Amino acid sequence: MLIIEGLSKRYGGRQGVEPASFTLKPGEIAGLIGPNGAGKTTMLRMIAGSLQPDEGKVSVMGFDLRTQRQSAQALMGYLPEHAPLYDDMTPRSYIGFLLAARGFTRKEIAVALPLALSRTQIEPVADERICRLSKGYRQRVAFAGALAHNPQVLILDEPTDGLDPLQKRASRALIQSLSPGRIILISTHVLDEISALCTRVITIWDGHICGDESPEALSARTPSGRLEDGFFALADARASLNAAPEVVEP
């Protein structure tokens, strides 16, 4: 179980993420959707442990991220936004480095590394320097780094960013194949991705979670039955809430 309880973050005087709570169970693929700047990446960073929340708690399979950080992080795989990589390394050496840092032995790396390379279809470029790779390959190398250690929780920030349609299809198939027994949390603003992949949609707007439902329930919010329209309906509701005059006590 991935349990998020009252997780919040402020940047200076601005609220990055308002206290948010939700629970994800193994087998679920949850999509975190919202416009740019809504707080999706901040939320994922806090869950991955690369950003300390101001308040709240993250529990990964029973391990508290604050007090048992290393045990919790050992169970998670994280693909950060824009796929940051070491350009001077090759995909093989990069994934090998991540596995070694996670405490894998040479024998274990010899098993896990080829599997990660083949799952993400980067074997042809495994020994090329990362700086020479296309954006699509870079994205897949970062993805391979996130899943190489076979994590129970996968946190993916824009996993199909920069991929062509064929690569997107392959990545989505891979995410779906990884789903049984795992918790997958994906941040995206591509609604197609939600309908293609997710069993649950968490909508975040101005750092506030304003919806947590199945894609079907979100689609059913409007008569058209389209996911896009359901999302816009939530957006409009949020916008009218922001525009409403404050109630002043007499």
Add this chain to the structure above:
Amino acid sequence: MRFWQGFWAIYRRELFQDLTHPVAYVFIAGFLSASVLATFQLGGLFEAGRADLSSYFQFHPWLYAVLMPALAMRTWSDEVRRGTLETLLALPVSRAALVLAKFAAAWTLVALMLVLGTTLWLGIALLGPVDHGATLVGFCGSFLMAGAYLAIGMAASAASSSQAMSFVIATSISVLLTAAGLPIVSTIFAGLIGDQAALMLCALSIQDHFDGFQRGVIEVRAIVFFMSLIAAWLAVTFLFVTNKRVGGL
């Protein structure tokens, strides 16, 4: 166990990065040529008529005050610029292992640089009888002192996401700590901050603590001083890295 696994993985990666980057070779060549030039031109090695390397070591503090910040400036600010710090912080590796591994890798490069510098030792040994023990102490002291400058540079790199800014900060602190023992500097400080404060600042002089090593004398006081300086600045680095986790990303 997990501490060392993370430490070694990051140490190897950092060392690999340093050794495959042309900047490292420019840095080593810069140190070797500047130190040899200073030894012969400013130190007057031949004019002294003695086969010892004290004139070689006497310029090390000043060279390190500039070169170590240059070596250290990329360590953290580059990770922030590339976004890879986020990947590192999401690994189940302790922050202490992360800081120590990066420091150890850079310090290893300094060791390599000093090993290459021993060619001068061999050259002088051909000219006359050299006190090998004293020279070895000089090299060990220089290595220890370089670690202190490196730790200052790493703290500055962790404090700023700009390499130029971290270089300026680290060089300023390094030059201040190097010059603190000079009589003219202590006089200026005494006028500015009072005699007691100036005395305390002068007690932190890197140059003064290196003097013993330069003459081939092992001083426990100096070893403790340099180790404390390294520990203190690495602790500052640790705090900055933890702070980046808090809100700097």
